[in-house]
Amino acid sequence: MRTKIVAGNWKMNKTARETEILLNELSAKLPDTDAEVMVAPTFVNLTDAVRQLESSAIQVVAQNMHFADNGAYTGEIAADMLLDIEVDTVILGHSERRAYFHETDELLAKKVKQAIEKNMRVIFCFGEELNDRKAGKHFDVVAKQLKNGLFDLPESAWAQIVLAYEPVWAIGTGETASPEQAQEMHAYIRKIVSDAYTNSIAQKVSILYGGSVKPGNAAEIFSKPDVDGGLIGGASLVGDDFMAIVKAIG
Ligand code: 13P
Numbered sequence: 001m002r003t004k005i006v007a008g009n010w011k012m013n014k015t016a017r018e019t020e021i022l023l024n025e026l027s028a029k030l031p032d033t034d035a036e037v038m039v040a041p042t043f044v045n046l047t048d049a050v051r052q053l054e055s056s057a058i059q060v061v062a063q064n065m066h067f068a069d070n071g072a073y074t075g076e077i078a079a080d081m082l083l084d085i086e087v088d089t090v091i092l093g094h095s096e097r098r099a100y101f102h103e104t105d106e107l108l109a110k111k112v113k114q115a116i117e118k119n120m121r122v123i124f125c126f127g128e129e130l131n132d133r134k135a136g137k138h139f140d141v142v143a144k145q146l147k148n149g150l151f152d153l154p155e156s157a158w159a160q161i162v163l164a165y166e167p168v169w170a171i172g173t174g175e176t177a178s179p180e181q182a183q184e185m186h187a188y189i190r191k192i193v194s195d196a197y198t199n200s201i202a203q204k205v206s207i208l209y210g211g212s213v214k215p216g217n218a219a220e221i222f223s224k225p226d227v228d229g230g231l232i233g234g235a236s237l238v239g240d241d242f243m244a245i246v247k248a249i250g
Pocket of ligand 1: 094170171173213232233234
């Protein structure tokens with residue numbers, strides 16, 4: 001059985017007070033679930049969020065981090081700073097980081113390596129743009145992102161990796177991949193991980209889908225055999241919606 005995960009990526013949303021209010025609501029309403037439930041508030045609110053959720057099953061994760069141990073990198077956050085506040089999971093490679101902050105596959109490979117060396121868990125995001133899909137290049141684009149970002153890792157690192165397929169055309173657009181499109185890509189992802197490593201690694205890695213997951217479509221997407229959960233943007237900012245998505249995974 002693979003680990004099921006529902007993670008809320010809050011992106012650049014919620015002040016400290018708003019974070020506190022939403023986390024109170026989420027801990028009060030968290031349903032019984034086999035899935036790991038995670039939230040990724042913005043950096044400045046991580047410490048408070050960890051404290052607030054100390055006795056909750058909801059985990060606090062980071063949206064990004066730097067590849068270096070420390071040093072002259074103004075505005076950046078190091079792995080040890082996250083670990084120091086008991087955040088041991090980080091989202092890397094989100095398409096917004098790739099598009100707006102020019103994070104390349106090569107840079108991401110360095111970030112992933114650092115997180116693995118620090119014994120952190122990585123939620124590694126990737127996905128094609130609309131033009132890629134229209135041109136029938138979506139499988140190649142995804143294969144390249146995975147190869148460049150992850151396939152230099154040793155086999156042992158894969159216990160710390162979670163994959164998140166997020167087609168860029170489905171993020172924040174209200175347009176989701178159909179459950180069939182998600183399943184098709186997730187099965188392909190598992191195949192290329194199997195080819196690059198082993199079938200056992202491919203069968204164990206959790207692959208999340210992200211892109212306009214809502215209470216109304218979550219159950220159908222999660223019902224697909226290679227979809228192990230979701231990375232949720234907009235709907236994770238509304239307590240009842242996020243909890244409905246957690247319920248949908250069972
Ligand atoms: P939306 O759910 O708002 O489409 O965002 C998905 C996402 O980017 C999660 O990381």
